[in-house]
Amino acid sequence: MPSFLNQDDLMVLSYGQNDNTALDQISKDEVLEAYADKLGDRDQFEYNGNSRKGWELALEVFSRMQDNKRTRERVSRLLNKTPVETVQQVDRVITLCIxxxxEDEGRKLAA
Structure with missing residues (x-):
């Protein structure tokens, strides 16, 4: 061991090399899923005079996930809790799904 590094220096240099195994196990899909879930919980977002529903943003985030099966499960769950009371709302959901x-999730909503 070089004499110019003391025990404290070595501890700082090795910080996080073995201790961050939990961080290494978080996948991109898990982050996207958690983010989309929180977006879907909000009614709407406004920015610079533009307004978007939380479920719309959540669908867009879900579309970036890689696990197709899990994505479709999460989209179905989101759509089941999304209030659609008018024909225009149904059309908006179906259009965005397509x-x-x-498409399959949008068809289920239309049925």
């Missing part, structure tokens, strides 16, 4: 590749 645009993002969730």
């Amino acid at each position: 645009d993002l590749g969730f």
